[in-house]
Amino acid sequence: MKIGIIGCSINGAFLAWKLSNKHEVTVFEKNKTIGEKSCSGLISERIWDFIPKNENIIENFIDEAIIKFPKKKVKLKFHPQMLVINRKLLDQYVSKLAEENKANVLINNEVKKVYFVRNKKPQVLADKIYEFDYLIGCDGFNSIVRKSVAIKEPKCKLGIYTYKKKKDKSNFVNVFPSKNGFAWIIPRGLKVEYGVLEDLNIAKNKFDKFCKSKRIKPQKIYSHIIPEGLVKAESGRVALCGDTIGLTKPTSSGGVIWGLIACNILLRNFPNFKKYDNDLKSIFGPKFFFLRIGNIITRFFGYRFPKLLPKEIYFDSDFLY
Numbered sequence: 001m002k003i004g005i006i007g008c009s010i011n012g013a014f015l016a017w018k019l020s021n022k023h024e025v026t027v028f029e030k031n032k033t034i035g036e037k038s039c040s041g042l043i044s045e046r047i048w049d050f051i052p053k054n055e056n057i058i059e060n061f062i063d064e065a066i067i068k069f070p071k072k073k074v075k076l077k078f079h080p081q082m083l084v085i086n087r088k089l090l091d092q093y094v095s096k097l098a099e100e101n102k103a104n105v106l107i108n109n110e111v112k113k114v115y116f117v118r119n120k121k122p123q124v125l126a127d128k129i130y131e132f133d134y135l136i137g138c139d140g141f142n143s144i145v146r147k148s149v150a151i152k153e154p155k156c157k158l159g160i161y162t163y164k165k166k167k168d169k170s171n172f173v174n175v176f177p178s179k180n181g182f183a184w185i186i187p188r189g190l191k192v193e194y195g196v197l198e199d200l201n202i203a204k205n206k207f208d209k210f211c212k213s214k215r216i217k218p219q220k221i222y223s224h225i226i227p228e229g230l231v232k233a234e235s236g237r238v239a240l241c242g243d244t245i246g247l248t249k250p251t252s253s254g255g256v257i258w259g260l261i262a263c264n265i266l267l268r269n270f271p272n273f274k275k276y277d278n279d280l281k282s283i284f285g286p287k288f289f290f291l292r293i294g295n296i297i298t299r300f301f302g303y304r305f306p307k308l309l310p311k312e313i314y315f316d317s318d319f320l321y
Contacts, residue, residue: 001271002026004124004132006111006145008034008098009091011242011259012138014050016098016105018267025103027095028126030110034095035088039224040161040193042173042186043256044317045080047090050260054093059189060084063171072306078317082173084188111139114148122237134271135238141225143244149235154227154246157181158203159253161195162211162218168192176210177299183210194218197226197253226253230288233280234273239266247284250291257318258284287319 001023005012008029016027031037042062062082067074099105106126113125114135122135137145141156157180168187176183181198183206194216196207203223211218227246233239241247241262248255262280269276301309 001133002131004028004122004130004135006114006124006135006137006143007139007244008095008105008107009038009138009140009242010087010094010256011263012136013091013094013098013105014260014263015136015138015241015266016103017094017101018263019270020098020101020103025098026130026132027098027103027105028109028111028124029105029107032108033088034105034107035091037224038087038091039159039222039226040186040195041085041087041090041256042252042254043083043085043090044078045083046257046318047083047085047260050264051094051097057086057089057093058083059086060169060187061171062173062186065173065175067175067177067302069177069302069306069309072302072309073311074302074309075312077312077314079314080317082317084186111144114145116236120236133237134273136266137238137240137244138242140243141227143240145238146231146240146244149238151232151235151240154229154231156200156225156227156246157197157253158200158223159195159197159226160203160207160221160223161193162216162221163188163191163193164216165190166192177302178206179299181206183207185214200225228253230280230284232277233262234277237271237273239273239276241266245280247280250288251295291319 003023003025005016005027008027016025019025065076109126111126122132124130137143170187174185183196186193196210198206227243228248229246231245233245242259247258265279266276
């Protein structure tokens with residue numbers, strides 16, 4: 001079968017790597033460099049359950065997060081350990097695995113249109129017209145694949161971050177909760193990352209204030225729209241995965257491990273996309289519900305009754321963060 005995948009970040013590259021064992025796979029990446037638009041990479045060491053271990057892409061090791069409310073610090077002890085990973089190198093590494101498995105990775109080849117003819121087989125207009133038996137969208141919040149099958153957008157926030165050159169191998173991250181988002185400081189070994197995740201209309205203002213409070217003068221600013229909230233993941237011969245369907249944690253907006261779990265669910269059910277969508281809802285639906293409730297409760301006590309919060313909490317890294 002001919003399989004088309006739009007987007008060659010971690011999810012698209014992983015699916016291409018696995019599917020190319022049995023199928024003819026073509027991946028479209030609109031950017032000139034794979035990983036060019038990748039976001040911050042704080043990922044649990046469970047990443048090695050999905051791909052071969054590669055220590056060359058690790059920048060630091062994180063054991064805990066310090067959540068800083070105005071009158072209380074709460075220490076989250078991570079298990080398993082979190083890794084600060086260079087996301088650009090991660091995406092390139094998995095893309096190379098796909099290419100070594102004979103997947104056809106087309107870089108700097110933007111998909112301009114997706115449409116359906118001939119028994120509803122998907123066709124893709126990029127540098128030329130391609131036809132596939134099945135199409136998978138891993139092309140993020142502004143997914144052209146999701147739009148082509150009229151699936152609604154997930155809700156979203158805006159992440160803005162910058163770096164300061166400073167050697168820092170600390171084993172913890174600092175998190176500063178706000179009403180609907182948070183700010184963070186991540187030590188990345190040879191640099192430190194400062195960022196803010198907030199609603200679209202206030203994110204830039206919050207970021208500017210955060211940088212000013214930390215005496216940071218950004219030389220270069222990066223931003224990404226972060227979707228959140230699981231939407232429908234299939235339509236006929238089309239499946240969606242990762243950020244495209246809002247598969248990020250309500251607490252941290254991290255999505256790599258959840259996305260790879262979803263990839264394995266897709267692979268297990270392929271090409272039964274309806275079963276894939278049903279399994280996603282049954283597995284991740286409860287996680288979204290409990291994380292949202294926990295998020296609300298924690299913020300409520302953190303601001304109103306901070307003394308009632310424990311000083312330390314042990315948490316599964318991939319449930320919370």
